[in-house]
Amino acid sequence: MSQPDVLIDGVGLTCAEVRSIAQDKATVQVDAAGLHRAAAAHMMVKELAARGQVYGRTTGVGANRLVPVTVDEPAGDTHGMRLLRSHAAGAGPTLDPVIARAMLVVRVNQLAAGGSGVGPEVLTALTEALNRGLAPTAYTFGGIGTGDLTALACTALCLLGELPWRGGQLPPLQFDPADALGFVSSNAALIGEAALACANLSDLLAAATVVGALAFLGTEGNPEAYDEFVHQARPHPGQQVVAAQLRRLLNGQRTWFARIQDPYSYRALPQVHGSAVDAAQVLDRTLSVELNSAGENPLVDVAGARVLHNANFHMAHLGLALDSLRIALYQTAALSVARTTTLLEPAITGLTPFLASGPAGSSGLMILEYVAQSALADLRQCALPAALATAVVSRGLEEHAPFSAQAARNTTQAVAAYRVILAVELVAAVRALRMRSAVLAPGPLRDAYDLAAGVLPEQTVDRPLDIDVAAAATLLATAQDTDAGPFLADFLG
Known part of the structure; x- marks a missing residue:
């Protein structure tokens, strides 16, 4: 071949x-x-x-x-x-x-x-x-x-x-x-599904930092919370990574801000999203072992001319890594929904309620808050630890099970829900920046904004919004197809 x-x-x-x-x-x-x-x-x-x-x-x-x-x-x-x-x-x-x-x-x-x-x-x-x-x-x-x-x-x-x-x-x-x-x-089916979820989620977590930075500009946030000195004082790896990415994205953008302290959804973004980044890295390391191991029972030792009966088929490590990741993912997803709420709140943005235009009482993006909360509710259910269950089978010989297959399935569903949540935030952030007639300074964040604005409809009158959410979701890199064009995650550098 x-x-x-x-x-x-x-x-x-x-x-x-x-x-x-x-x-x-x-x-x-x-x-x-x-x-x-x-x-x-x-x-x-x-x-x-x-x-x-x-x-x-x-x-x-x-x-x-x-x-x-x-x-x-x-x-x-x-x-x-x-x-x-x-x-x-x-x-x-x-x-x-x-x-x-x-x-x-x-x-x-x-x-x-x-x-x-x-x-x-x-x-x-x-x-x-x-x-x-x-x-x-x-x-x-x-x-x-x-x-x-x-x-x-x-x-x-x-x-x-x-x-x-x-x-x-x-x-x-x-x-x-x-x-x-x-x-x-x-456990090839479990490991394969977990590997797909890990790859897809890694893209989404990277894209989420870009989306969060756009929402930050849409609400005229205070960048003080991302200062390097702050994160050197509490140096969790993921927290430091996310804060550094935000500083790089926001570098050169306007320095005026509306509040001395932002809501947690912006101020705690490095801490909360960084925890999810750390959890994803733990999962990736765990999968690196599982993907490249001979987890066989019995295990053939050619050099020793023997077979060894064992329990390397037990997926406790992977199941716990998946459970931990979903809990961390729920936390950062909840922050994304909260940022969407701030973007629709005139007391924070200074813009119209729900970013609406047209006659009085227009709904604007009102319904997207419900969409995001609905997806978050599903993610919350998926975040329940599968490892809290066990089973006794085969006449009592096999008296423990980690239910890691269920953990992988729940992670697949959680990733899909998170993608919807981020897509809603992106739609709201782009509309807020448009309504501000924002002019972003040259750099990766403006490139990301231009990409999103290029595919999201400009009309702000009340209309069906499913096309907006679908278009936003395509930009949240869940596949590295080189023919599909750039994704938001590409702008992290």
Whole structure:
């Protein structure tokens, strides 16, 4: 094939690369070293299974772990095939195709890390599915943070030709049925969804600083709260980063301000938004480990000629990072809604109520405050920690679950709600600056304003506002498609 966009090596996959493959359909190839590691582990686990017990290959699974199984069975009715068919029991909506493809990306990279014992032909088939733009038929419900068994069992049946792919077809693969547990013993769906959410949210958090700076100008804010001396006195990393970004964006803009102290939504922006930036970085670091680890059970140690039964499938670290992020995200989202409220308040802006024009009693942007509060309410529900729940399954053997899959799903929904909240703030900020006939000094903030003003309708008479919110949302960088033009996040420098 031609040079791939992304080379999978089992050690260096990033959240941005997961998104580029899963969403933007960048081409992918597994490097030779990754295929070699997979082949070596496959040969080793077959040898070890021939000499003794290997969980899931020579035994049942879960509470059936002590039950020996027959290795030499009729083709098509092996223990491995029964395992795949019985575990392909997900329910609810089918996985979003992008999330399903992200699952494939993660599983390929995990297999390339070695340790699963799954044959290299499976890696090749998965990369072929990705390069053809396919997504497996898998379902939302089934994972509880200890393995995406149902989604990956469905994926295996797609590879075998027993379930249909979405988006096209792939020749059926005949892989070793003994590889069944080795293939499904992974949290690839959870990790893939979390990686997509992390990449998308990183863009939104960067864009939010730009939107906040525009709202600051729209309300004639006081820049004193962003002074470097203030943030050196309390040097949390994210707080310092956001304050420095605001200083850079506001550099050269007018120095007159309307108040000695602004509302918290402006004055505490570095502290609150910086906390979300810090939480996103924790998630990114956690995902860097999860994306590039052989979190397999059992884990094949080729050099030591052994298999190790373990609990590296338990996603407590990732679940807690996701829960923490959503709580921090709610805090900064609430500040965004509060800034929208200030932009609609004449006592703060000196402009008309709701930034309306036309006959007395015109509504202007009144309804967008409701839209933002509605999205914030959804985000609040999503912010509830999934880790507060647990479960006991498989006859009591598996007596704990972090529900990290639910944490990832809630994070996806929270990111979507946050995008709406920021879009509303951007619409209000641009209208306020227009009504002021503001002339911004040259620099990145004026460039960002010009970009937003270029796509948001100028009419201020009462009219449907859905087109405004949709246009604003497209500027909030949730995908790095180089053909899509600039995003607001690009102006942070």
